[in-house]
Amino acid sequence: xxxxxxxxxxxxxxxxxxxxxxxxxxxxxxxxxxxxxxxxxxxxxxxxxxxxxxxxxxxxxxxxxxxxxxxxxxxxxxxxxxxxxxxxxxxxxxxxxxxxxxxxxxxxx
Amino acid sequence: xxxxxxxxxxxxxxxxxxxxxxxxxxxxxxxxxxxxxxxxxxxxxxxxxxxxxxxxxxxxxxxxxxxxxxxxxxxxxxxxxxxxxxxxxxxxxxxxxxxxxxxxxxxxxxxxxxxxxxxxxxxxxxxxxxxxxxxxxxxxxxxxxxxxxxxxxxxxxxxxxxxxxxxxxxxxxxxxxxxxxxxxxxxxxxxxxxxxxxxxxxxxxxxxxxxxxxxxxxxxxxxxxxxxxxxxxxxxxxxxxxxxxxxxxxxxxxxxxxxxxxxxxxxxxxxxxxxxxxxxxxxxxxxxxxxxxxxxxxxxxxxxxxxxxxxxxxxxxxxxxxxxxxxxxxxxxxxxxxxxxxxxxxxxxxxxxxxxxxxxxxxxxxxxxxxxxxxxxxxxxxxxxxxxxxxxxxxxxxxxxxxxxxxxxxxxxxxxxxxxxxxxxxxxxxxxxxxxxxxxxxxxxxxxxxxxxxxxxxxxxxxxxxxxxxxxxxxxxxxxxxxxxxxxxxxxxxxxxx
Numbered sequence: 001x002x003x004x005x006x007x008x009x010x011x012x013x014x015x016x017x018x019x020x021x022x023x024x025x026x027x028x029x030x031x032x033x034x035x036x037x038x039x040x041x042x043x044x045x046x047x048x049x050x051x052x053x054x055x056x057x058x059x060x061x062x063x064x065x066x067x068x069x070x071x072x073x074x075x076x077x078x079x080x081x082x083x084x085x086x087x088x089x090x091x092x093x094x095x096x097x098x099x100x101x102x103x104x105x106x107x108x109x
Numbered sequence: 110x111x112x113x114x115x116x117x118x119x120x121x122x123x124x125x126x127x128x129x130x131x132x133x134x135x136x137x138x139x140x141x142x143x144x145x146x147x148x149x150x151x152x153x154x155x156x157x158x159x160x161x162x163x164x165x166x167x168x169x170x171x172x173x174x175x176x177x178x179x180x181x182x183x184x185x186x187x188x189x190x191x192x193x194x195x196x197x198x199x200x201x202x203x204x205x206x207x208x209x210x211x212x213x214x215x216x217x218x219x220x221x222x223x224x225x226x227x228x229x230x231x232x233x234x235x236x237x238x239x240x241x242x243x244x245x246x247x248x249x250x251x252x253x254x255x256x257x258x259x260x261x262x263x264x265x266x267x268x269x270x271x272x273x274x275x276x277x278x279x280x281x282x283x284x285x286x287x288x289x290x291x292x293x294x295x296x297x298x299x300x301x302x303x304x305x306x307x308x309x310x311x312x313x314x315x316x317x318x319x320x321x322x323x324x325x326x327x328x329x330x331x332x333x334x335x336x337x338x339x340x341x342x343x344x345x346x347x348x349x350x351x352x353x354x355x356x357x358x359x360x361x362x363x364x365x366x367x368x369x370x371x372x373x374x375x376x377x378x379x380x381x382x383x384x385x386x387x388x389x390x391x392x393x394x395x396x397x398x399x400x401x402x403x404x405x406x407x408x409x410x411x412x413x414x415x416x417x418x419x420x421x422x423x424x425x426x427x428x429x430x431x432x433x434x435x436x437x438x439x440x441x442x443x444x445x446x447x448x449x450x451x452x453x454x455x456x457x458x459x460x461x462x463x464x465x466x467x468x469x470x471x472x473x474x475x476x477x478x479x480x481x482x483x484x485x486x487x488x489x490x491x492x493x494x495x496x497x498x499x500x501x502x503x504x505x506x507x508x509x510x511x512x513x514x515x516x517x518x519x520x521x522x523x524x525x526x527x528x529x530x531x532x533x534x535x536x537x538x539x540x541x542x543x544x545x546x547x548x549x550x551x552x553x554x555x556x557x558x559x560x561x562x563x564x565x566x567x568x569x570x571x572x573x574x575x576x577x578x579x580x581x582x583x584x585x586x587x588x589x590x591x592x593x594x595x596x597x598x599x600x601x602x603x604x605x606x607x
Binding site for chain 2: 006007020022069070081083084107
């Protein structure tokens, strides 16, 4: 199991999804994306270009992981920021992460 | 992220200008230039990048290039005298200096034009981006209103935390543009570059603020958002509303595209804000409070709060004098002189905590305590709904006969007098009281002010213990370039020329 720390960049081995850990989980979790563990190393060549699986892929509301969106695992507090979009949404111990709603704050600078 | 999320948008620059340092750069352009700039920094073996100049494309490239190269960016104040500049540059001996001022640097110096040209080169051999959240991103000198300037250390994790806590990626519309008139050596000059790139909002720089130039830029560039320090807003409202408060002309204040105006950096005088909200009724006002040491904004008073105050709600009107509520990632405590946490509503020293709070200065121990709390050195209090009120710097508090008096309260009352354009209240040594209150007044043009009348004005609105014993008149008050009143200079002048 990969140690997950805030600030760490992790990549999917199954699609183009890349994330940065915003908040580490309060207990160890198995972080996967498209069924394979997420790793610090870049995805194997060609993985990003692999076609989207026919069904059951997405999670998190469909459409895969979206650039700039944040994804939450509520039971552990794990929060990820998607820095590269992909066809799959990460999962913690098999639970698909949920899209975190944007907090409306006024532009202050 | 911004380059892949908004490949077609302009990141920085003017759409209707031919000035070289304001040419529109897209997000992919800015990314390519950051890489090329990083190569140039590596080739020169620079350990830091000093940027000594005005806002512009060169600055935006400097910030991202230094981050790509993994070295700190050190924005310096271009208004400093040669001696002070030489002293500060001496602290950054391994730096590449970008400046048009022929600075007294020992190391290599590039003009902004030369720097821009290096950033425009192809950079196929750039090193890959390194994720090092602990690396120092920015060394930023505090304004030094009460002591010598210190370099605050802002690491990538502080700035990232600020961004994630306050901005949503891609939140801006394609048509949004932010007019920035704060200089690069102000924390807001750094933080707005990050937030606007993250939000996908084009940045338009105004090198040097004048009311006319600001209005022209808003109109020419279709500016939707703007960021001002209080002295700039004061000058803008003075320009638009003459001494009698009437508009210079029917369309003088027309800014049809402007929808959001953020202010901060120093205390906003209530009369200036009132005038501004009357001049720009369709604009959302936002007050941002933060310190260099906290990676910019930590509390925000939003448009709804401003509107509620205008509608006459007395509680909301009082809260217009606050700096609003804390950002989600920030906690605050108000402490008594003995360190005890004050109950709600108690006035004391404001402490803050959060991931964006650095509190670290170069060459000294961290100012953050073991539990992560930083003394802001501001005095204030928090109301029952979490609104934070800042009364002024702890160092500015006047202690008269054992009673703590905040200069800001007395200044606000003086500023309400029609003959007063500017007011500074300081404590002067007094045998009987320890300290007594002195006020320095800049009279409004065309008005005669009288010390006795102003004393009666304050006495009738506050009380005699808060009435200045001494009132003197001056042509101007000393400010930092970003609008902070230099109280120690006010006091020195007062003691030298009573």
